Amino acid sequence: MSLLSAILRSSKGRFVLGVIAAWAGFQVWLTLAAPGKISPELAGTSEKVNVQIELPFTPERFHVLAFQKFGRVSGADDHSIELRGVKRTDLTSVARPYWVTSVGPIKTGG
Amino acid sequence: MNLVLKSWGAYTRMTTRWPALAAIVPFIPVIALWTAVAESGLFPRAFFPGPVEVVKSFITLTYKGILPDYLQDSLVRLFAGAAVGMALGIPLGILIGTNKAAHRICWPVLLFFQAIGDIAWLPILLIWFGFGLTTMTFVIVYTVLFPVVLNTVLGVESVHRDLARAARSLGASRARVLFEVTLPGALPNIITGLRNGLGYGWRALIAVEMIVGTSGIGFMMFDARRAGSTVEILLGMIILGLLWYIVDAWILAPIERATGQRWGLVTS
Numbered sequence: 356m357s358l359l360s361a362i363l364r365s366s367k368g369r370f371v372l373g374v375i376a377a378w379a380g381f382q383v384w385l386t387l388a389a390p391g392k393i394s395p396e397l398a399g400t401s402e403k404v405n406v407q408i409e410l411p412f413t414p415e416r417f418h419v420l421a422f423q424k425f426g427r428v429s430g431a432d433d434h435s436i437e438l439r440g441v442k443r444t445d446l447t448s449v450a451r452p453y454w455v456t457s458v459g460p461i462k463t464g465g
Numbered sequence: 466m467n468l469v470l471k472s473w474g475a476y477t478r479m480t481t482r483w484p485a486l487a488a489i490v491p492f493i494p495v496i497a498l499w500t501a502v503a504e505s506g507l508f509p510r511a512f513f514p515g516p517v518e519v520v521k522s523f524i525t526l527t528y529k530g531i532l533p534d535y536l537q538d539s540l541v542r543l544f545a546g547a548a549v550g551m552a553l554g555i556p557l558g559i560l561i562g563t564n565k566a567a568h569r570i571c572w573p574v575l576l577f578f579q580a581i582g583d584i585a586w587l588p589i590l591l592i593w594f595g596f597g598l599t600t601m602t603f604v605i606v607y608t609v610l611f612p613v614v615l616n617t618v619l620g621v622e623s624v625h626r627d628l629a630r631a632a633r634s635l636g637a638s639r640a641r642v643l644f645e646v647t648l649p650g651a652l653p654n655i656i657t658g659l660r661n662g663l664g665y666g667w668r669a670l671i672a673v674e675m676i677v678g679t680s681g682i683g684f685m686m687f688d689a690r691r692a693g694s695t696v697e698i699l700l701g702m703i704i705l706g707l708l709w710y711i712v713d714a715w716i717l718a719p720i721e722r723a724t725g726q727r728w729g730l731v732t733s
Contacts, residue, residue: 366485367715417531420679454530 385451392450394459405439408449409456418454425449437461488714514696519703522696531685536704539681542598543670546605547663554610554662555655558617563647568618575614583608583669587676596677601670608669609662616658620651656721660713667709 362368397404408422414431422428425448426441439461441449450458480487496516502508503515510518526532560567561575583604590600624647632642674683682701689697 362719365719368719371711371715412529415529415531417529417534421530421534452530454528 381453385453386447389447389450392455392457393446394457396460397446397458399443401443403440403442404446405437405461406441406446406449406458407461408436408438408458410434410436410454411456412454421452422449488710511693512695514699518696519700522694522700526685526697526700532700532704535681535685536708539670539674539683540708542601542605542681543663543666546602546666546670547609547659549602549606550609550613550662550666551659553606554613554658555617557610558614558655558658559621559643559647559651561614562618562621562651563643575611579611579615583665584672587673591677596679600677601673604669604673605666609659609666612662612665613655613658616654616661617651620654620658621647623654624650653721656717660717660721663712663717664709667705667712671705 362372397406403426406426410418411434413433414436418436419428419431422436422438425445426438428436429439430437438449446458449455476490480490500515503510503513507513523532557571561571562568586604586607587600590603594600594603628646628650629642632646637645670681671683671686674681675687678684678687682704686698686701689695689701
């Protein structure tokens with residue numbers, strides 16, 4: 356208890372706690388915001404789904420590698436990555452990063 | 466002369482009021498010199514970028530999610546390795562410090578392995594575990610372990626034997642002597658060991674990430690050389706220094722003050 360009060364009395368301690376609280380709050384917000392980024396067109400009963408992930412920038416190797424954990428990357432263009440064979444249960448994890456704008460079905464003939 | 470003294474007085478008053486300034490002010494001439502050299506055109510900007518380019522790179526990499534992700538990976542690896550290193554090192558140090566037979570057996574082995582640097586293990590670790598998390602965790606645990614063990618032994622041995630004898634004569638059990646005399650007495654050394662261990666672990670982690678990593682700050686810096694991006698390498702270096710300063714000065718040092726110093730075991 357005295358250690359906690361010592362941390363709260365120190366300005367550095369308050370700053371570190373504030374940063375931790377902000378980070379935790381941001382993580383909660385990412386989790387809550389993720390389902391909203393998934394297009395309703397992806398609704399269905401199949402176990403796996405092919406998706407197009409929209410980003411606000413040109414994807415780099417980091418982003419391709421990050422999505423390979425969830426499925427097979429079959430292509431990328433200026434602002435999106437095509438990911439095939441994604442489990443429905445993983446869709447929120449795919450949509451969770453703050454740099455993902457939206458997750459929808461693959462657009463054909465684009 | 467008078468002006469210098471007045472300026473020094475103002476600086477002292479300011480840093481007394483806002484101690485954080487004392488940590489920032491020494492960097493001002495370093496950044497000024499860096500800016501001046503970069504702006505002078507002495508070196509091509511691609512080889513020697515200025516602070517503004519580094520800040521821009523920080524913003525871009527954060528916007529793209531690369532920097533926070535790599536930073537999180539490095540920190541998780543460091544703290545997991547440090548936790549395992551502490552969990553092994555503190556009990557081992559106490560055992561060696563309190564038991565003469567254990568000391569005789571373990572001490573030569575400890576000194577032998579201490580001489581084999583963490584990076585020297587990499588070739589064999591790569592054969593055993595491949596390019597992965599196990600290799601990185603092993604190296605960090607190995608690096609953290611020795612400072613923690615050696616400092617714990619030093620701490621245990623530095624506790625005055627009369628204190629333990631006095632507690633025993635008052636009827637304290639061996640466990641009570643350990644938890645109420647030996648451990649609090651050894652704590653300043655244990656925390657010093659932890660501070661050193663984390664520092665060495667942080668450096669080892671960056672080296673390992675450069676060689677075997679597929680993520681992390683070390684990986685980011687080493688990967689940047691492929692694209693010839695000196696700005697990302699400089700950014701990585703700055704983050705390493707800054708993060709270590711925050712961890713050491715803002716977290717570890719206050720813990721040391723709140724425990725060892727508060728209990729009167731360290732005087733300054």
